[in-house]
Amino acid sequence: MVRKKLIAGLSVAAMTGALTVAVAGVAGGAPAVTWSPCTEEILVGFDCATVAVPMDYAHPDGKQISIAISRHKATEPQRRRGVLFTNPGGPGGTGRDLLYNYLETPLAKVYDIIGIDVRGLGGSTPLNCEVPSTPEPVPTTRPSDTVFPRITEYEKQWEEGCVRGGGEFRKHVTTPNTARDLDRVRAALGEDKISYLGVSYGTWLGAVYGQLFPEHLDRSVLDSSLDPGTTWHDQAYDVVDATKANFDHWASWTARRDATFHLGTTPKKVRASIDKIADRLAVEPVGGIENQTQLDLVVGQYTRYRQVWASLAKDLQKVQAELPLPAGDPALADSNRRAAAVAARLTEQAKTENGVYRTILCDWAWPTDLNVYYRDMRRVRETVPFGGTVPQLAPNNCFFHQGDREPLPAIGKAKYPKGLVLAAEGDTQTPMVNGEAMARTLGSSLIAVRGEGQHGQYTAGGMDPAIPVKPNPCVDDKVNAYLVDGKLPPRRTDCDSTNPPAAIPTDPAPGVEDLIADLGSIAEQLLHAVLPHQAR
Template sequence: MECATIVVPKNYRKPADGNLSIAISRRKATDPAKRQGVLLLNPGGPGGDGLLMPQGFKNDKVAGPFDLIGFDPRGTGRSSTLHCAEPPIVPLYETRPTDKQFAQIAADAEAMEKGCEAAGGGLRKYITTANTARDMDVIRAAIGEKKINYLGYSYGTLLGAVYGSLFPGGLNRSVLDASMHPDWQYYEQAKQVSVAARENFDALAAWMAERDSRYHFGKTQADVRTYLDGIRAKLAARPVAWPGEPGMPEIDGTWFDIILGGSGYRPAWALAAELIGQIRDAANNPAQAKLSPDAGKALKILYGNIKKTYNGVFPAVTCEAVWSKDPKGYEEQMRLFREKYPYGPGAMQAAPTNCSFAKSKPQEPLVDLKRKGYPVGLVVGAEFDPATQYDGSPAMAAALNNNLISVRDEGSHGQYGTNPCVTKKVDDYLIKGILPGSRVECEGAPRPDVPADGQAATRAKPAGSLAERAAAIAAQGHFDRRR
């Protein structure tokens, strides 16, 4: 790749106030004779750095006719960075907090806001979606293009929609994959993560119930949930050690919720059920049963750690919308979510954030999203998407009057480059200009070939250790090649 730095105003309203640097990259079209311009890429976030993204698509069809352009948005990576001061204490993270813990969660959010404000250095209020979109238009001009084509994932879908709304003359074809909801900025978007986690858990529980003779969690979805909630209570009282992985925490009730809610990707269900079974056995028989080191490695590969970020972009950008200052409203929502949507991050997605304590007002209103003056684009959404709930994709398609590709029974985040059906339709659109139809569907990744009770097995037991199987599933993942 070729790399460069461009200079943009910190404040577009007052360009004389100072400048920022934006790191950009380019991988030139491998078929120059058929070159069709540039394809600008964004991985999402807010706060995702995209400088290396062109390398992730070097073997894809779009690498032929397009110069692939990556960039680190303002505040991230090799661009002018924004940081938050580390909170004085480790914030409380509890998927099912008690009423007594609400005050601590609010205090942690307020401390985070104070740390971000203290370290903002006069830059923080200019880290917004609209300003990043303005930077994108500077990138377009700097590389000598009249128009860009665009591919964005997750939050990158909102960024692409904002760019098209502000600079319709600069946008040609656009693909918005795993779309945010245009009306959920940002508290409702956060809560929907736990809604999706509950939907994914319910689907997994129903699948395991049909295979009770193999997994022994219960014969109905409701029985599975009741049984695993009982295991969760045991883990909350006496956590299970995470073996063989230095630095990983014990598996307590909160971690069990994260694992249960994070098992939405359909090909991972059989492995997830085995790992949950090992945790169950260790919780039921702490003196005799322990997690194996192989299980510890597999759990780390699939679920990792609770990510802690000190980059200030996410807590800055999410404050571009107005947040409620009413603590009672957040407490009411946390009570609802700990009961109804406790899996994955659970009630933490309904908790107040640093934005609930922001003293400064947003610099400008949110951009009114519309498509007027650039071609019809594609929005891609997957059922059971764990990060940007599926409902956001049809809503974004309707708001922009774009075409929609829906992926059935999927459970993962981001489809272009991983789902063959989606990839072909998007390639045909980006390269040939062929729209797939206003509303089309693709099949999601297949569920594991594990027979339900009373059915004959059709395939041998999966080969390899738990960790090897987890690594194979992770290799199908939906972020690595895009970062």
């Protein structure tokens, strides 16, 4: 799940079920694909083509739009077992260049791997939104109450701009229609079935495809999944919980090494050290950090990735001591470089997917009371401001969306062919609980990666290029065995992360006072886990 545009700036008439049957019949008569070598520089070496699909599947003979696709042919054609459709998520990530992620895997030997720019994106018929005429509120991880209405007004302008820019086409950019496009592409390729590998939002798209066209889905891997039974808004609560859990794990790890980092001997004391830095940053820059927002983004980003826990603790130790960092200090400079790289990547992605992202979000129902958003923003601002959690809970353009949307299909195991779901313990974009829910709902097998924070598990496919990650054979081998040979793992398999924290010795056993403080922190975490979100 890619964060809404505000977070990117910080770092970061209803159809009936009968329509599906009609669409499936139409897809069978789709014209064959005509391939030619790709001419775009990033796609050179692949084959490219376009497929015409209805803009409105209720009127399949009406206006047509174009879907751009790419292909890498199986390198061992004698072993070819069909096509593998891929999707990078977003919603709205361009997909034709995703093929690069899989060229060095066994999948490339036996599958024609297909990349797709979904409707509205990239080389496909574009969906555009007009940019608001008023400036965006200054991005901040801790917006004051006075900023809330400005954020809301800005999002209203985005919705109005999307209505003007998208016109009639926007009404038909939905996840079910994107799934129908996939089936049109399948038919145009002359394939009876597809296998599917989707990441992030691509897992939801895959689940919807399997629900609408189960007879055409063979093997599927849903990597870093959404929860198919929960709205996008409510999954933001899971993001907050995962962000807090990452911070708590890092604080505990750091507290056990206070002789090295000097941030506090208990998790509470470590948090107090961070809060003192944040309080100072509210007044002036300190220790190479400009403001609270920069601090929150660095802390939120680094606490999810265990392999950089030590770097974060060392940097904050220097800031806490208010020691001016020498020009070009590699530690904090590296922290800021990575945070800036994440922000640049997400900002660029938001620019290219803007219309689709802000349209697909409105597939789901959203709270209609602004007080719900403002209440959550206040609560999280005080408790878990790290990594952009507060903007995640802010009103977005869908609060102002008007008009009917096609109901989302109910996802279940009755129709969906049993497949494989991947999830990571520290992933804050699609938290582990979402992946567990997807596997449970579909009756699919789950690979759970313990101690891992990256988003995208297969082929070390983390979505953050600024953080170094090592491949995880425990994950990759099982995915390959399933997609290539059909060997599905047991109902649940736990893998350990290949990106652990630095091997820094722990301090001697704590005294009684610290033990009591540790128990208090554990009790607080347990209370947080069992209380419903509304009670927090």
